Amino acid sequence: xxxxxxxxxxxxxxxxxxxxxxxxxxxxxxxxxxxxxxxxxxxxxxxxxxxxxxxxxxxxxxxxxxxxxxxxxxxxxxxxxxxxxxxxxxxxxxxxxxxxxxxxxxxxxxxxxxxxxxxxxxxxxxxxxxxxxxxxxxxxxxxxxxxxxxxxxxxxxxxxxxxxxxxxxxxxxxxxxxxxxxxxxxxxxxxxxxxxxxxxxxxxxxxxxxxxxxxxxxxxxxxxxxxxxxxxxxxxxxxxxxxxxxxxxxxxxxxxxxxxxxxxxxxxxxxxxxxxxxxxxxxxxxxxxxxxxxxxxxxxxxxxxxxxxxxxxxxxxxxxxxxxxxxxxxxxxxxxxxxxxxxxxxxxxxxxxxxxxxxxxxxxxxxxxxxxxxxxxxxxxxxx
Amino acid sequence: xxxxxxxxxxxxxxxxxxxxxxxxxxxxxxxxxxxxxxxxxxxxxxxxxxxxxxxxxxxxxxxxxxxxxxxxxxxxxxxxxxxxxxxxxxxxxxxxxxxxxxxxxxxxxxxxxxxxxxxxxxxxxxxxxxxxxxxxxxxxxxxxxxxxxxxxxxxxxxxxxxxxxxxxxxxxxxxxxxxxxxxxxxxxxxxxxxxxxxxxxxxxxxxxxxxxxxxxxxxxxxxxxxxxxxxxxxxxxxxxxxxxxxxxxxxxxxxxxxxxxxxxxxxxxxxxxxxxxxxxxxxxxxxxxxxxxxxxxxxxxxxxxxxxxxxxxxxxxxxxxxxxxxxxxxxxxxxxxxxxxxxxxxxxxxxxxxxxxxxxxxxxxxxxxxxxxxxxxxxxxxxxxxxxxxxxxxxxxxxxxxxxxxxxxxxxxxxxxxxxxxxxxxxxxxxxxxxxxxxxxxxxxxxxxxxxxxxxxxxxxxxxxxxxxxxxxxxxxxxxxxxxxxxxxxxxxxxxxxxxxxx
Ligand SMILES: Nc1ncnc2c1ncn2[C@@H]1O[C@H](COP(=O)(O)OP(=O)(O)O)[C@@H](O)[C@H]1O
Ligand SMILES: [Mg+2]
Numbered sequence: 001x002x003x004x005x006x007x008x009x010x011x012x013x014x015x016x017x018x019x020x021x022x023x024x025x026x027x028x029x030x031x032x033x034x035x036x037x038x039x040x041x042x043x044x045x046x047x048x049x050x051x052x053x054x055x056x057x058x059x060x061x062x063x064x065x066x067x068x069x070x071x072x073x074x075x076x077x078x079x080x081x082x083x084x085x086x087x088x089x090x091x092x093x094x095x096x097x098x099x100x101x102x103x104x105x106x107x108x109x110x111x112x113x114x115x116x117x118x119x120x121x122x123x124x125x126x127x128x129x130x131x132x133x134x135x136x137x138x139x140x141x142x143x144x145x146x147x148x149x150x151x152x153x154x155x156x157x158x159x160x161x162x163x164x165x166x167x168x169x170x171x172x173x174x175x176x177x178x179x180x181x182x183x184x185x186x187x188x189x190x191x192x193x194x195x196x197x198x199x200x201x202x203x204x205x206x207x208x209x210x211x212x213x214x215x216x217x218x219x220x221x222x223x224x225x226x227x228x229x230x231x232x233x234x235x236x237x238x239x240x241x242x243x244x245x246x247x248x249x250x251x252x253x254x255x256x257x258x259x260x261x262x263x264x265x266x267x268x269x270x271x272x273x274x275x276x277x278x279x280x281x282x283x284x285x286x287x288x289x290x291x292x293x294x295x296x297x298x299x300x301x302x303x304x305x306x307x308x309x310x311x312x313x314x315x316x317x318x319x320x321x322x323x324x325x326x327x328x329x330x331x332x333x334x335x336x337x338x339x340x341x342x343x344x345x346x347x348x349x350x351x352x353x354x355x356x357x358x359x360x361x362x363x364x365x366x367x368x369x370x371x372x373x374x375x376x377x378x379x380x381x382x383x384x
Numbered sequence: 385x386x387x388x389x390x391x392x393x394x395x396x397x398x399x400x401x402x403x404x405x406x407x408x409x410x411x412x413x414x415x416x417x418x419x420x421x422x423x424x425x426x427x428x429x430x431x432x433x434x435x436x437x438x439x440x441x442x443x444x445x446x447x448x449x450x451x452x453x454x455x456x457x458x459x460x461x462x463x464x465x466x467x468x469x470x471x472x473x474x475x476x477x478x479x480x481x482x483x484x485x486x487x488x489x490x491x492x493x494x495x496x497x498x499x500x501x502x503x504x505x506x507x508x509x510x511x512x513x514x515x516x517x518x519x520x521x522x523x524x525x526x527x528x529x530x531x532x533x534x535x536x537x538x539x540x541x542x543x544x545x546x547x548x549x550x551x552x553x554x555x556x557x558x559x560x561x562x563x564x565x566x567x568x569x570x571x572x573x574x575x576x577x578x579x580x581x582x583x584x585x586x587x588x589x590x591x592x593x594x595x596x597x598x599x600x601x602x603x604x605x606x607x608x609x610x611x612x613x614x615x616x617x618x619x620x621x622x623x624x625x626x627x628x629x630x631x632x633x634x635x636x637x638x639x640x641x642x643x644x645x646x647x648x649x650x651x652x653x654x655x656x657x658x659x660x661x662x663x664x665x666x667x668x669x670x671x672x673x674x675x676x677x678x679x680x681x682x683x684x685x686x687x688x689x690x691x692x693x694x695x696x697x698x699x700x701x702x703x704x705x706x707x708x709x710x711x712x713x714x715x716x717x718x719x720x721x722x723x724x725x726x727x728x729x730x731x732x733x734x735x736x737x738x739x740x741x742x743x744x745x746x747x748x749x750x751x752x753x754x755x756x757x758x759x760x761x762x763x764x765x766x767x768x769x770x771x772x773x774x775x776x777x778x779x780x781x782x783x784x785x786x787x788x789x790x791x792x793x794x795x796x797x798x799x800x801x802x803x804x805x806x807x808x809x810x811x812x813x814x815x816x817x818x819x820x821x822x823x824x825x826x827x828x829x830x831x832x833x834x835x836x837x838x839x840x841x842x843x844x845x846x847x848x849x850x851x852x853x854x855x856x857x858x859x860x861x862x863x864x865x866x867x868x869x870x871x872x873x874x875x876x877x878x879x880x881x882x883x884x885x886x887x
Contacts, residue, residue, distance in 0.1 A: 010401050011401075012401075014783060014786075221756060221757055221759070222755045222756060222757060223746060223747050223752055223755050223756075223757060224755060226739070226746050226757060229732075229735060230732050230735070230743070233732045233733070233734045233735060234728065234729075234731075234732045234733065234734075236725065236728050236729040237728075237729055237730070237731065237732045237743065239691060239711065239729070240689075240691070240711060240721070240723060240729045240730070240743075241711070241712075241743050241744055242690070242710055242711040242712025242713075242715060242744075
């Protein structure tokens with residue numbers, strides 16, 4: 001415990017839910033306030049801008065389904081990240097895993113001899129395997145060679161990006177596409193059905209929700225989930241209990257990569273119907289999924305809500321472009337600011353500030369000059 | 385007519401969340417006295433001294449130096465006021481020499497080659513107080529007791545008139561402790577006041593002039609040592625009479641529980657930590673392993689529990705070869721492990737008490753069916769153990785981290801003993817626990833011995849080892865110096881072996 005003026009600051013390891021929600025909300029508000037400066041620099045009144053954005057997305061029958069459409073890939077990748085983060089594997093590579101899944105699905109759709117009836121199931125399976133493989137490599141590098149997971153997963157993103165880029169410019173470039181860097185369009189059997197009048201490819205959506213519930217169940221009720229929790233909370237206790245970190249980490253990363261791979265399948269099979277420039281396949285969903293997972297605070301079910309929130313932000317990008325004549329990429333700045341504030345407020349979660357003037361120390365006169373330069377309280381050996 | 389107090393702490397109160405560590409504590413220290421601060425673990429001794437040294441601010445109360453109120457806001461303030469402290473965990477730069485460490489942050493040293501000037505003063509002071517240490521030696525090459533001397537010299541060179549030592553003997557062998565007492569007596573003669581924190585009665589009787597006893601944050605009394613005895617002090621410290629001798633029934637050991645043959649292992653830093661260790665533990669026997677911290681005990685425990693690889697040698701547990709088997713295999717063979725790092729390794733702090741109670745057995749029936757955990761079974765099992773081992777927890781679903789140290793240890797023992805182990809590896813099972821938890825844990829270990837388990841008790845607390853063991857092995861520098869029956873053991877003989885001399 002520490003005292004600053006009349007305030008007491010103390011640690012609390014188990015913050016209540018309301019406090020978690022409050023701090024998260026505060027982080028989002030702070031990010032909004034800071035992006036207000038950007039609106040203002042474009043000559044748009046920030047308050048008006050937020051009004052336009054909210055009306056244009058949440059109160060607009062055409063835009064509302066878009067929120068869900070954007071939420072789908074981030075939900076899938078986000079659920080995988082929730083699990084990876086619970087096991088303390090810092091997977092920054094969902095973006096690459098999405099692309100790997102998209103690539104594998106494209107191969108099934110265009111180049112495999114799979115019969116039409118099996119096309120969609122096979123695309124999902126291949127997408128999962130593709131993403132899982134992309135997640136598996138850094139996991140193995142970490143476990144075998146102690147390669148830092150943040151760096152290796154990040155680098156794997158670039159490999160995926162250039163691989164897709166090369167495929168659509170080179171070997172897979174569609175002859176029917178008149179020089180564009182696309183593959184041919186998927187045959188109808190390889191296109192994921194949409195809810196009429198929207199871009200919601202509902203099979204992927206159902207998969208996402210099912211995975212979120214499934215992961216919650218696995219964590220709470222199964223041996224594997226128990227092991228993942230022990231491993232993530234205390235690696236020493238895991239060693240003591242004889243839990244194999246190799247097995248849990250690999251399984252977690254296969255799943256996390258696979259779930260992101262499914263997101264990639266949804267994007268190429270449900271939205272674009274072709275493989276195309278990597279930056280068009282994923283508008284940074286893999287990075288945004290990090291925010292989804294962080295906001296969800298380890299709860300896979302909460303990721304359903306947080307992915308919808310991120311879906312709202314992505315949709316608002318379109319509104320900004322059309323109604324406010326601002327670049328849609330401003331949403332990236334906004335996302336970055338949210339993550340910044342969320343991580344920044346992390347400390348705040350675990351401390352409580354109390355107003356307690358009554359217990360203040362009666363101040364005797366300091367002797368000599370010594371009291372004039374107080375060291376920071378609570379820090380020992382500051383003089384050493 | 386009482387001697388005028390040099391330092392007074394008056395009605396010092398300090399609360400931490402959930403506990404009042406100091407409750408209106410008053411303490412007076414006179415010049416030229418060794419003043420012992422006695423109390424169980426958690427009595428508030430360290431907190432009180434941290435307030436005096438400016439690490440914490442009191443919630444209420446005042447500090448008077450030579451009759452004048454002072455406010456000590458930081459350790460720097462404390463030093464200006466002539467108060468020095470030797471912390472429980474030393475704050476020394478391992479790569480630097482003794483003189484460099486002492487010169488660091490010392491006022492009045494020249495900016496270039498500050499260690500030069502200090503060297504001479506270190507030698508001078510060392511001579512005067514019997515604190516011999518080579519000022520040119522790097523810290524890493526020093527033993528723990530030498531490092532402690534450096535900390536004392538550091539405080540003296542900064543002009544400490546009052547020196548606080550926080551449990552200084554916990555890292556020393558009995559002989560080293562005697563040397564330290566001689567130093568304290570020298571300091572007393574030179575007019576320094578020494579505040580000596582301990583929870584060991586013998587040390588109070590040996591070196592202190594007056595003793596202040598704290599219990600649960602409250603002041604019990606301050607008495608001259610000459611007018612009290614161990615029995616009275618115990619009653620003040622614990623609040624009741626304590627059976628000093630444990631009820632240990634004689635017992636004929638049976639077959640072999642553990643056999644260690646010529647085991648070699650390296651430490652985390654790759655240095656040889658065990659050099660050909662051999663011993664056996666029989667069923668129905670407690671083998672105590674005494675030694676100063678860092679002489680291979682940790683590695684020994686890890687080798688036996690599947691957490692560290694043996695480079696050479698054999699380990700046989702309950703007549704099965706268990707050399708370099710995994711932690712899980714060792715557990716399945718019937719070995720309980722009470723780890724030294726209670727909170728870091730013994731529990732998963734964020735998980736519930738119930739989950740922690742099945743940490744070793746969640747993967748076996750009846751706690752799971754296939755991959756599915758049986759939560760009903762787990763919680764019934766947890767409720768049973770909580771009752772049986774008297775674990776104070778609001779519910780089985782409470783996170784384990786909110787338990788007190790004693791209850792965390794009860795949780796660990798409940799879990800480890802519930803499977804009826806044939807061999808128990810207990811590392812420092814009572815360190816940092818209060819008297820009642822300690823008593824209970826001793827009783828549980830003796831009960832297991834009674835029931836035929838073999839126990840390896842690794843402990844730095846020589847009294848504990850002497851009280852519980854049937855035989856005592858002393859480890860030094862990764863080698864067993866000797867194994868003696870407890871009935872024939874005495875503190876001096878064991879103390880000598882702890883410093884590396886074979887009997
Ligand atoms: N920084 C802290 N935060 C919270 N509780 C503390 C802190 N330091 C000590 N305590 C609590 O205060 C009580 C007294 O602790 P301490 O002064 O370390 O006792 P002692 O040194 O006599 O063993 C204990 O219950 C301990 O858990
Ligand atoms: Mg203490």
